[in-house]
Amino acid sequence: MKNKMTVVEGSYAVAHSVKVCKPNVISAYPITPQTHIVEDLSQFVADGEIDCEYMNVESEFSAISALIGASAVGARTYSSTTSQGLALMHEALFNASGMRLPIVMTVVNRALSAPINIWNDQQDSISQRDTGWIQLYAEDVQESADMTPQIFKLAEDKDVLLPAMSCMDGFILSHVYEPVILLEQDLTDEFLPQFEPEFILDPANPMSFGAFADPTTYTEFRYRQEEAMGVALKKIETLANEFNDIYGRYYGGLVDGYMLDDAEIVVMAMGSVIGTVKDTIDMLRKDGVSVGLLKVRSFRPFPVDAVRKALKNAKIIITLDKNISVGKNEGALCTEVKACLHNTKMRIPVIGFMLGHGGRDIPMGTIVNIVDKAKAAMKTDSFIESGFADLREDL
DSSP states (O other): OTTOEEEEEHHHHHHHHHHHTOOSEEEEOOOTTTHHHHHHHHHHHHTTSSOOEEEEOSSHHHHHHHHHHHHHTTOOEEEEEOHHHHHHTHHHHHHHHHTTOOOEEEEEEOOOSSSOOOSOOSHHHHTTTTSSOEEEEOSSHHHHHHHHHHHHHHHHOTTTOOOEEEEEETTTTTSOEEEEEOOOHHHHHHHSOOOOOSSOOOTTSOOOSSOOOOTTTHHHHHHHHHHHHHHHHHHHHHHHHHHHHHHSOOOOSSEEEESOTTOSEEEEEOSTHHHHHHHHHHHHHHTTOOEEEEEEOEEESOOHHHHHHHTTTOSEEEEEESOOBTTTTBOHHHHHHHHHHTTSSOOOOEEEEEOOGGGOOOOHHHHHHHHHHHHHHHHHTOOOOOEESSOOTTO
């Protein structure tokens, strides 16, 4: 039966989605809270449910390095990681992007050490924002699962050919059990074609990947990557609509609005906090507060035009970040939105709040307090400094 819901763990839903995308090579190293995804995938391989080479490696750096080699010879490749594991991949992430290898990776977002913390925030993937990887952020388990074939198709598009991260909040999404529609194999085969790379390492047709580039040519390689990101920006919305046509589910393309049309106060966020923000908006709307949400799905490439269009009626903007640029006292989304509105006629104040670090709970009351600060700023035309929203008062 189509569209039948099954209660499964978030990690299983993602692993199942990877399975029906039929990767040729999977390579990963276990690290909490990502481990269940690759455990399920290794079980699928062992049970013969997927015809795939599963590579056991000794570190996350080895995992991404193995996939660089596999992708270069024409394989559809997949990995999953988190936190320190993603940080350990940092050097090789540039190689994958620079060689235009469409590797797909689920990043189960988790805080970085030190101090050691295994709970959720988004510092890990945000720290890799300049490596040349596409980054999409999921709101819930169903979107995390459904994002997988979309991101494979995007990365492998011959006009894109960039590696891509599908980001889901650790534990909040990876370990929760909830009703999910598991991706059907026949529909996925219809949506996601077999990977047919144009350029591969082949002794019969020798070529070089990632060869030496001196100052006369290096800039042009970076330009081509940026150009490909521009193409991806246009295709993300197209793929979201194609997915909806086949599966009947749509999550927005680059961004998605909620109660946005008449909102004077607009909250912007990424990931699982979106659900809490929506519930808070529903409550505040009953009290007559003109507040809405702009959900950002695509952080890289950043959808400048879509954001500007969505914010055209806003009086004040709130950004929520589960990360911090230490020394800047704001998060990455806040910085991006400020830059997006700079040098335009849109004179809209942007207030950035950082919260949820290391898995700290984000109750509705925290969102209400933030909105109250924005309301006060609108009434008094006062300036509010960006900063932490949920510091302990006893510090």
